[in-house]
Amino acid sequence: MDFEFATATRIIFGPGRSAEIGTLARALGQRALLVVGADPARADGIRDRLTEAGVSTGSFPVAGEPSVAMVSRGAELARTGGHEMVVACGGGSVIDAGKAIAALATNPGDPLEFLEVVGQGRPLRAAPLPFIAIPTTAGTGAEVTRNAVLSVPEQRVKASLRSPLMLPRVALVDPRLTHGLPPALTATTGLDALTQLLEPFVSVRANPMAEALCREGLRRCARSLRRAFHDGEDADAREDMALASLFGGLALANAGLGAVHGFAAPIGGMFPAPHGAVCAALVAPVTRANLAALRGRRPDSPSLARYTEAARLLTGDAEATADDGATWLARLVADLSIPSLAAHGVTPADLPTIAAKAAQASSMKGNPIPLEPDELSAILAAAL
Numbered sequence: 001m002d003f004e005f006a007t008a009t010r011i012i013f014g015p016g017r018s019a020e021i022g023t024l025a026r027a028l029g030q031r032a033l034l035v036v037g038a039d040p041a042r043a044d045g046i047r048d049r050l051t052e053a054g055v056s057t058g059s060f061p062v063a064g065e066p067s068v069a070m071v072s073r074g075a076e077l078a079r080t081g082g083h084e085m086v087v088a089c090g091g092g093s094v095i096d097a098g099k100a101i102a103a104l105a106t107n108p109g110d111p112l113e114f115l116e117v118v119g120q121g122r123p124l125r126a127a128p129l130p131f132i133a134i135p136t137t138a139g140t141g142a143e144v145t146r147n148a149v150l151s152v153p154e155q156r157v158k159a160s161l162r163s164p165l166m167l168p169r170v171a172l173v174d175p176r177l178t179h180g181l182p183p184a185l186t187a188t189t190g191l192d193a194l195t196q197l198l199e200p201f202v203s204v205r206a207n208p209m210a211e212a213l214c215r216e217g218l219r220r221c222a223r224s225l226r227r228a229f230h231d232g233e234d235a236d237a238r239e240d241m242a243l244a245s246l247f248g249g250l251a252l253a254n255a256g257l258g259a260v261h262g263f264a265a266p267i268g269g270m271f272p273a274p275h276g277a278v279c280a281a282l283v284a285p286v287t288r289a290n291l292a293a294l295r296g297r298r299p300d301s302p303s304l305a306r307y308t309e310a311a312r313l314l315t316g317d318a319e320a321t322a323d324d325g326a327t328w329l330a331r332l333v334a335d336l337s338i339p340s341l342a343a344h345g346v347t348p349a350d351l352p353t354i355a356a357k358a359a360q361a362s363s364m365k366g367n368p369i370p371l372e373p374d375e376l377s378a379i380l381a382a383a384l
Contacts, residue, residue, distance in 0.1 A: 003207035005254045008144045008171040018174035021046050022053025028130045029084030031056050035098035037090035038063040046089045066097035067151045068111050075104035085130040092140030095133045100148035100161050102128040117159040118152050124163045133168040136177040138241035139189025139276050141249020143171035157269035175242035183229050187336035188276030190225040195279045196248030200255035202303040203366040210255035217247035218313040256366025259286045266357035273344035280338040284330040285382035291322050293369045303368035342384045351380045
């Protein structure tokens, strides 16, 4: 048994705890770059708390998923504005953007020097600006991960800027901030959270600490995702999902992901498809493909037993099989009205390119078994 576990310096969780942002930020300096979503007004409460604490703010809006060019502009703003820290308040895209801005602000030059897959993947030269993450969705767990997923439009792909130095200084998780999410966004982000609990649980890099978090997170997703979808003001369900998302982020940062996220990187780079929706469409087909591949080529893999355990956690049935878990996932995706990949413009002609790019994605390294090209294509066909 040999593993490492690293996370944000400090995690603060609880309804209403976002009110503490002023005190937390003031301990880091007097000027913050506030990274917000497409509707900056949603962060007004955070901005007010910062102002009350004597922290002046500049604002950087993030409309959609972040690109290399976007975060480069944000990093330049952080440098020229004399900002001493970065505070990101929003969904996973906003938090990833903030994380990347904090890193590139102190590491000027070509961002491709540090980017994985399509860049040189070199370590950061200097520590990022102090970074505080405040999630307003329950999905990515980006508040406790060490990477930022960025699109590279020129190469039609997404890749990660990754470093242990990018772990946030503070992860401030307030479930009340997720109450305003509409049902469709609750569904896609929630299924992203579920996927980010399942994939580390069955990963070749699984470890006891990550497994414990995944078990608890899967239980909470199973009992609360549908509830949050049907009643966005269900405080207990929103709290469960915020905690499940946090646990998923902790787990993936320390045990890796798998084929679902391996596919999500190229699909997100090639099509205007939200990350959570892509993961949701793929989680059941990938589960079925992994089970078949493991049974055929690695029947002694511990991942098979973990798939069975996950099925029992999700279904609440102590006798459930791994296949029952895959069926439960497919039913949940249907119940939450998740669109197919075809709804985002993916066609059969695109499948060979997506499969080839997915095979090179960093997330594939955690999949419980290497998948063959025909298996990758079959997964995509099943998700169309």
